Amino acid sequence: MKQISIKRRLIASVLLVELVSAVCITGLAYVYERHAHLKSFDILLRGRADSLLGAVQDAEDTGDNVMLDGSQNSLPERDLFEVWDARDRVLARSPNWDGLDSSKHVPDKPQVLTVRGREYRAIRLDGVRIVDPGDKGGGIPRHVTILYGAPLRPMQDAVQGAVVFYALTSLGLLLITGIVMFLLLRSGLAPLSDLAAEAAGISVTSWNFTPSQQVRRTVELAPLASALSTALKGLERSFAQQNQFIGDAAHELKTAVAVVKSSLQLLTMRPRTTSEYEAGLERCQLDCERVEETVARMLTLARLESESPGAAAAEHRFATSLAVTAREIAAQFESITEVRRIAIEVSVADAVTADIDPDQLQLLCSNLVLNSIQHSHPGGVVRISARIIRSHAELRVSDTGEGIDPEMLPHAFDRFYRGDPSRSRKTGGTGLGLAISKAIALQFQGTIEIESQLGTGTTVIVRLPIERSSKPFSLA
Amino acid sequence: MRVLVIEDEVRLSENIAAALREGAGFAVDCALDGETGWQLARNPSSLGTPGQASCPFSCYDLIVLDLMLPGLDGLAVLKRVRATRDRTPVLILTARSERKSVIELLNAGADDYLTKPFDLGELIARAKALIRRGKGGADPTLRLNEIELNTLEQTVQRDGRYVDLSPMEYRILEYLMHRPRVIVSKRELLEHLYDYNWEHHSNVIEAHVSNLRKKLDADSAQSSIETLRGRGYRLSLSQTAVEASAPR
Numbered sequence: 001m002k003q004i005s006i007k008r009r010l011i012a013s014v015l016l017v018e019l020v021s022a023v024c025i026t027g028l029a030y031v032y033e034r035h036a037h038l039k040s041f042d043i044l045l046r047g048r049a050d051s052l053l054g055a056v057q058d059a060e061d062t063g064d065n066v067m068l069d070g071s072q073n074s075l076p077e078r079d080l081f082e083v084w085d086a087r088d089r090v091l092a093r094s095p096n097w098d099g100l101d102s103s104k105h106v107p108d109k110p111q112v113l114t115v116r117g118r119e120y121r122a123i124r125l126d127g128v129r130i131v132d133p134g135d136k137g138g139g140i141p142r143h144v145t146i147l148y149g150a151p152l153r154p155m156q157d158a159v160q161g162a163v164v165f166y167a168l169t170s171l172g173l174l175l176i177t178g179i180v181m182f183l184l185l186r187s188g189l190a191p192l193s194d195l196a197a198e199a200a201g202i203s204v205t206s207w208n209f210t211p212s213q214q215v216r217r218t219v220e221l222a223p224l225a226s227a228l229s230t231a232l233k234g235l236e237r238s239f240a241q242q243n244q245f246i247g248d249a250a251h252e253l254k255t256a257v258a259v260v261k262s263s264l265q266l267l268t269m270r271p272r273t274t275s276e277y278e279a280g281l282e283r284c285q286l287d288c289e290r291v292e293e294t295v296a297r298m299l300t301l302a303r304l305e306s307e308s309p310g311a312a313a314a315e316h317r318f319a320t321s322l323a324v325t326a327r328e329i330a331a332q333f334e335s336i337t338e339v340r341r342i343a344i345e346v347s348v349a350d351a352v353t354a355d356i357d358p359d360q361l362q363l364l365c366s367n368l369v370l371n372s373i374q375h376s377h378p379g380g381v382v383r384i385s386a387r388i389i390r391s392h393a394e395l396r397v398s399d400t401g402e403g404i405d406p407e408m409l410p411h412a413f414d415r416f417y418r419g420d421p422s423r424s425r426k427t428g429g430t431g432l433g434l435a436i437s438k439a440i441a442l443q444f445q446g447t448i449e450i451e452s453q454l455g456t457g458t459t460v461i462v463r464l465p466i467e468r469s470s471k472p473f474s475l476a
Numbered sequence: 477m478r479v480l481v482i483e484d485e486v487r488l489s490e491n492i493a494a495a496l497r498e499g500a501g502f503a504v505d506c507a508l509d510g511e512t513g514w515q516l517a518r519n520p521s522s523l524g525t526p527g528q529a530s531c532p533f534s535c536y537d538l539i540v541l542d543l544m545l546p547g548l549d550g551l552a553v554l555k556r557v558r559a560t561r562d563r564t565p566v567l568i569l570t571a572r573s574e575r576k577s578v579i580e581l582l583n584a585g586a587d588d589y590l591t592k593p594f595d596l597g598e599l600i601a602r603a604k605a606l607i608r609r610g611k612g613g614a615d616p617t618l619r620l621n622e623i624e625l626n627t628l629e630q631t632v633q634r635d636g637r638y639v640d641l642s643p644m645e646y647r648i649l650e651y652l653m654h655r656p657r658v659i660v661s662k663r664e665l666l667e668h669l670y671d672y673n674w675e676h677h678s679n680v681i682e683a684h685v686s687n688l689r690k691k692l693d694a695d696s697a698q699s700s701i702e703t704l705r706g707r708g709y710r711l712s713l714s715q716t717a718v719e720a721s722a723p724r
Contacts, residue, residue, distance in 0.1 A: 247572065250571060250572070251544055251571035251572065254571040254591075254592040254593055255485050255488065255571055255592055255593075257592070257593040258485075258488055258571075258592040258593035258594060259485060259487045259488045259491065260593075261593045261594075261595075261596075262488060262491035262492065262495065262593075262594075262596050263487070263491055265491075265495070265595065265596040265597065266491050266494050266495050266498075266596060269495065269498055269499055269596070270498065283487075287487060
C-alpha cells in the first residue's frame with residue numbers, strides 16, 4: 001500500500017495553488033503591461049508624427065507646393081515615415097522606407113508593418129499644415145498625410161522584462177512559502193506525530209497509552225486521545241480478565257489431569273491385587289468424570305460470557321414457571337440428597353413466572369441447589385422459594401451449611417473461587433457454579449446476590465424480570 | 477524420612493502421599509490448605525495428639541508445597557518457613573510454568589519445582605534427591621564402614637552381602653546413615669519416621685532397632701549400632717575411616 005504524508009500533501013497543495021496564482025498574475029501582468037506600453041507607444045508615435053507635421057514647409061515654388069524641412073528632423077533613425085500631400089505626392093520618406101504600400105492605412109488606427117523582418121507599429125496622421133500664418137488671409141492650409149512607424153522591439157523587451165520580473169518574484173515566493181510551510185507544518189503537526197508515536201507503542205503486552213500534554217491540549221486530537229485511552233483501558237481490563245481466566249482454567253485442568261495421571265501411575269507403581277486394581281480404576285474413573293465436568297462447565301461459562309449481559313434475544317418472550325423448575329430440580333437431586341441425608345424444601349406458588357429460557361433457568365437453579373447441597377452437613381435443609389416482588393420474580397436458594405467467611409463473600413461469584421476449597425474439592429465442586437448462575441441471571445436482565453453467615457448458612461437471591469424490557473440492558 | 481505435603485486437591489494429595497510412602501518409604505503428613513500446612517511445618521504435633529515438639533527446626537525432611545492454595549498461598553507459606561530459618565528442602569508443585577513465577581519461587585527459598593501434571597516417578601526421584609542434598613550428600617548410595625545402603629532400590633548390603641530388612645528397619649538405618657557420628661534420639665527417629673500419630677509408635681522403635689541390629693550383625697563380630705543409654709542411637713565408628721558420603 002502506498003503511504004501518503006499529510007505534511008507533504010498539504011505543502012504540495014499549497015504550492016500548487018500558489019503556482020497557479022503565480023501563472024495567473026504573470027499572465028495578467030503581461031496583458032496589462034503590454035496594454036500600457038502600447039498606449040504610451042501610440043502617444044509617442046503621434047508626437048513624432050506631429051513633429052514631422054511641424055516640419056512641413058512651403059516649398060516657395062510656383063506650384064504652391066510644400067516640402068519637408070529635413071534640417072529640423074531630429075527623429076530616431078530607426079523610425080519609418082512617409083509624408084505625402086493631398087495630391088499624393090510623396091514629400092519625404094525615411095531612409096529605411098522600403099517601398100511599402102501605404103495606401104491601405106486607415107487614419108488614426110495603429111498598424112503593424114513588417115520591414116526587412118522587423119516589426120514596426122505605425123499610425124497614419126491626416127493633418128493640415130497652415131503654411132505662412134503671418135500672410136494675409138491667415139495663411140494657406142495644406143493637407144498632408146503622414147505614415148509614421150517605430151520598431152516594436154524596445155517595447156516588447158520592456159514588456160518581457162516586466163513579465164520576467166513578476167515570474168521570478170512569484171517563483172521566489174513559492175520557494176519561501178515551501179520552506180515556511182514545511183517548518184510550520186512540522187511544528188503544527190507535532191501533536192499528531194506524538195499521538196501516532198504513542199499509539200504505535202501499544203501492543204498486546206504493553207497497553208500503556210499516555211498522550212502528551214500537547215496532544216491533550218489540541219482541540220482536534222483531544223477527543224481521539226481520550227477515546228483511545230478509554231478503549232485501551234477497557235481492552236486491557238478484558239485482556240487481563242481473559243488471561244486470568246485462561247490461567248485459572250489451565251490451573252484447574254492441569255490439576256485435574258495431574259490427579260488422573262498420578263492415580264494411574266500410583267496403580268502401576270508395583271504389582272497389585274485384582275481388588276486393588278479395581279478400586280484404583282474406579283477412582284480413576286471418578287477423577288476422569290471430574291475433568292469432564294470441569295471442561296463442560298468451563299465451556300458453558302465461556303459461551304454465556306461471550307454474549308454481553310442482557311443480550312438474550314429479546315424477541316423470544318418466556319413465561320417460565322419457577323414452581324415447575326424448582327420441583328424438577330428437587331427431583332433431580334433426590335438421590336444425592338437422600339445419600340447425604342439433606343432435605344430439599346420447595347415453596348413456590350404456581351403463579352410465579354419469569355421471562356427466562358426454561359433450560360437456562362434450570363441450569364441456573366441446579367447450579368445454586370448443587371452448591372447448597374455441597375455446602376450442607378448431613379441433616380441440613382436446602383430451601384427453594386420464589387415470590388413476586390413488583391415487576392420481578394425473586395428466587396431464593398438457601399442452605400443450613402457452614403456459611404461463607406465475610407472476607408470471601410465478595411469473591412463468591414468469581415470463577416474458580418471456592419469459599420472453602422478443601423471442602424468443596426472433596427464434594428466435587430468446580431468453583432464455576434455460582435459464576436455460571438450469575439452469567440445466566442445477567443443475560444436475562446436479572447440480578448444475583450449472596451448472603452451468608454458463618455455457621456448458619458448461605459442464601460442466594462436471584463431477581464428475574466417477569467417481562468424483560470426490550471431496550472438494551474445496561475450495567476449501571 | 478518424613479515429608480509434609482501441602483496440596484488443596486484432595487485426590488492429588490492422597491496420590492502423592494501414597495506414592496511417597498510406597499515408592500520411597502517416607503512417612504507423609506498431608507495438609508489441605510496453607511494455614512494448616514504452616515502450622516504443621518512449625519509444629520507437627522499441632523495435628524493429632526497434643527505433645528511438645530522436640531525438634532529445634534522442622535521435623536520434616538522435605539516439604540512438598542502446592543503453589544495455589546486457598547487462604548495462605550504456597551509462596552506465603554514458603555516465605556514464612558524460610559523466615560524461621562528452617563532449612564527443610566521445599567519442592568514446589570505448580571500448574572504455572574511462567575519463567576517469572578519460577579524465578580520468584582526459587583528466589584523465595586524453594587529448592588526445586590515440578591509443573592502439573594507431573595510424573596509420580598519424577599516426584600519421588602526429586603524428593604529423594606532433595607532429602608539427600610538436605611542431609612549434605614549427593615550419592616544416592618550411602619556408605620558407612622562396611623554398610624552400603626541404596627536409596628533407589630531401598631536395599632542394604634553388609635560386606636557385600638544383602639541384608640533383608642523390613643520397611644521400618646530400612647527407614648531407621650537410612651536415617652542413621654544420613655547422620656553418621658551423630659547421636660540420634662529415639663524421639664528424633666519417631667518424629668522423622670512416622671507421620672503425625674507417631675506417639676502411638678513410641679514403644680516399637682526399640683524393638684525395630686533391636687531387630688535391625690540383629691540382622692546387620694548376623695555374620696559380623698562388629699556391632700553396627702551403638703545404644704547410648706538415655707541419649708539415643710549412633711552408627712558405630714570403631715574401625716575404618718568414615719567414607720566420603722559422610723558429611724560431618
